[in-house]
Amino acid sequence: MAPLKLAIIGGGPSSFYVASRLLSSNALSSELRIHIYDRLWAPHGLVRYGVAPDHPEVKNCTHKFDQAAKDPRLRFFGNVQVGPQSPPTIPHALPLSLSSLKSHYTHLLFSTGCAVPTLHPALPPSDRVIPALSLVHWYTQHPSRPAPPPLHETGHVSIIGQGNVALDVARILLTPPAVLAKYDVPSPVLDVLRRSAVRHVSIIGRRGPLQAAFTTKELRELTSLDGTSMLPLAPELLSSPTPDAKLTRQQSRLLQLLQRQQQRGTPEPGPSRTKSWSLDFFRSPTALATAPGSQQFALTLAHTALDASARAVPTGITSVQHTDLVVTALGHHSDPAAAYVDPALGYLRTGRGGRVLDAAGRALRHVYASGWAATGARGVLASTMLDAYAVADAILADCSFGDGGAADTREEPAAEYSEDALVADNAVDLESVPEEIVEGVRARRVVQYDQWKKIDAEEVRHGAETDKERERMGWEEAHDFLTSTGAWQSR
Numbered sequence: 001m002a003p004l005k006l007a008i009i010g011g012g013p014s015s016f017y018v019a020s021r022l023l024s025s026n027a028l029s030s031e032l033r034i035h036i037y038d039r040l041w042a043p044h045g046l047v048r049y050g051v052a053p054d055h056p057e058v059k060n061c062t063h064k065f066d067q068a069a070k071d072p073r074l075r076f077f078g079n080v081q082v083g084p085q086s087p088p089t090i091p092h093a094l095p096l097s098l099s100s101l102k103s104h105y106t107h108l109l110f111s112t113g114c115a116v117p118t119l120h121p122a123l124p125p126s127d128r129v130i131p132a133l134s135l136v137h138w139y140t141q142h143p144s145r146p147a148p149p150p151l152h153e154t155g156h157v158s159i160i161g162q163g164n165v166a167l168d169v170a171r172i173l174l175t176p177p178a179v180l181a182k183y184d185v186p187s188p189v190l191d192v193l194r195r196s197a198v199r200h201v202s203i204i205g206r207r208g209p210l211q212a213a214f215t216t217k218e219l220r221e222l223t224s225l226d227g228t229s230m231l232p233l234a235p236e237l238l239s240s241p242t243p244d245a246k247l248t249r250q251q252s253r254l255l256q257l258l259q260r261q262q263q264r265g266t267p268e269p270g271p272s273r274t275k276s277w278s279l280d281f282f283r284s285p286t287a288l289a290t291a292p293g294s295q296q297f298a299l300t301l302a303h304t305a306l307d308a309s310a311r312a313v314p315t316g317i318t319s320v321q322h323t324d325l326v327v328t329a330l331g332h333h334s335d336p337a338a339a340y341v342d343p344a345l346g347y348l349r350t351g352r353g354g355r356v357l358d359a360a361g362r363a364l365r366h367v368y369a370s371g372w373a374a375t376g377a378r379g380v381l382a383s384t385m386l387d388a389y390a391v392a393d394a395i396l397a398d399c400s401f402g403d404g405g406a407a408d409t410r411e412e413p414a415a416e417y418s419e420d421a422l423v424a425d426n427a428v429d430l431e432s433v434p435e436e437i438v439e440g441v442r443a444r445r446v447v448q449y450d451q452w453k454k455i456d457a458e459e460v461r462h463g464a465e466t467d468k469e470r471e472r473m474g475w476e477e478a479h480d481f482l483t484s485t486g487a488w489q490s491r
């Protein structure tokens with residue numbers, strides 16, 4: 001088997017799962033090198049900057065990633081932006097062109113995720129209309145450094161969308177800061193939450209409970225939240241559409257949970273129960289305007305119903321909801337300016353085994369995509385892992401049996417390949433990196449994995465001083481810490 005030197009763009013779960021799979025293969029042994037590049041200075045992508053802080057168990061996968069990173073055949077280069085960034089949200093990231101990788105690698109994997117929020121056409125972003133991703137990045141201290149929301153003057157929040165992210169945001173806004181303080185919540189975020197005036201969160205969806213995208217687990221956490229109550233639903237929303245309707249297990253469990261919640265009734269208000277939330281089904285926003293005679297905004301909602309294809313269509317009825325802040329939680333897509341992203345799909349065009357295709361449907365030789373970069377923003381860590389393993393197996397098959405993976409008999413190999421060449425077509429130096437990276441390491445702009453582990457340990461140590469999971473550093477703090485401890489290296 002020919003040597004394999006793989007560049008991975010993106011340092012989230014999918015990239016580490018691919019790397020782990022390849023490193024565990026006996027087929028390559030010493031003839032394998034993997035270099036992971038990430039625009040963020042810390043690794044692990046959504047695990048660090050997307051998982052809700054009160055879900056620490058989800059982050060246990062980083063132990064597996066740490067094991068992979070101990071292998072000397074793998075290197076991580078953080079704070080490196082490969083290719084264009086639209087807009088340039090990480091100003092301190094080292095720019096590196098895609099073409100700079102070509103002479104150093106035999107294979108290339110895009111594992112860049114979906115980092116751009118999907119917006120609502122009737123609700124352009126403003127200081128009072130915020131994408132959920134910005135809120136998530138605020139409370140996880142993402143290097144893009146979004147401004148904190150104006151929670152001190154926000155009593156009512158309207159979240160548009162009914163997926164797990166919407167429920168995560170609602171739960172963080174409604175959970176007492178004293179409860180969140182033990183988790184991985186940065187101190188500046190806790191300070192804002194302590195001054196929050198939020199008393200009610202409306203979670204708005206254009207379809208009904210049987211079509212909601214959130215999981216029963218996420219909903220159960222919200223119904224169990226101390227100090228809050230769920231507003232009752234209309235009885236007709238709590239039954240099957242027809243007596244003989246066949247519901248999935250997920251739909252049945254969700255409906256049963258809502259029915260049990262309804263039977264418990266709405267607790268009496270009191271000093272220990274001062275906040276509330278609601279699931280507003282069959283509603284779709286059409287406009288937001290200043291409410292006459294009020295400090296709030298008027299959110300116009302079209303009432304909807306399902307047609308024969310289960311699509312939400314307007315009924316002609318509208319209502320107005322007064323609110324202080326609108327959060328759009330409508331999903332994410334890949335940066336349309338990134339190479340080989342199909343704007344119509346919202347992610348990269350791929351064929352079997354995650355092989356990247358050009359606009360004409362031709363495979364790029366030795367170029368792959370994994371995770372949300374290849375599938376769109378859907379699935380959980382378990383499905384991400386399985387997808388990543390399948391892509392790693394495709395890479396191994398191409399190395400063993402030639403392009404197209406002759407060992408994979410499910411389909412014929414690609415009939416033709418793109419003329420675009422993103423990687424070397426001959427032998428490369430297994431230890432080389434682009435000159436920009438050499439200079440970036442020397443200039444203390446590029447973070448490697450052993451440096452990250454020192455930062456990680458210091459965050460945990462600092463957090464333990466106040467009985468919390470960790471106290472996060474920003475880029476400036478991390479840079480100063482590595483400088484003061486002499487941890488910068490020029491490997």
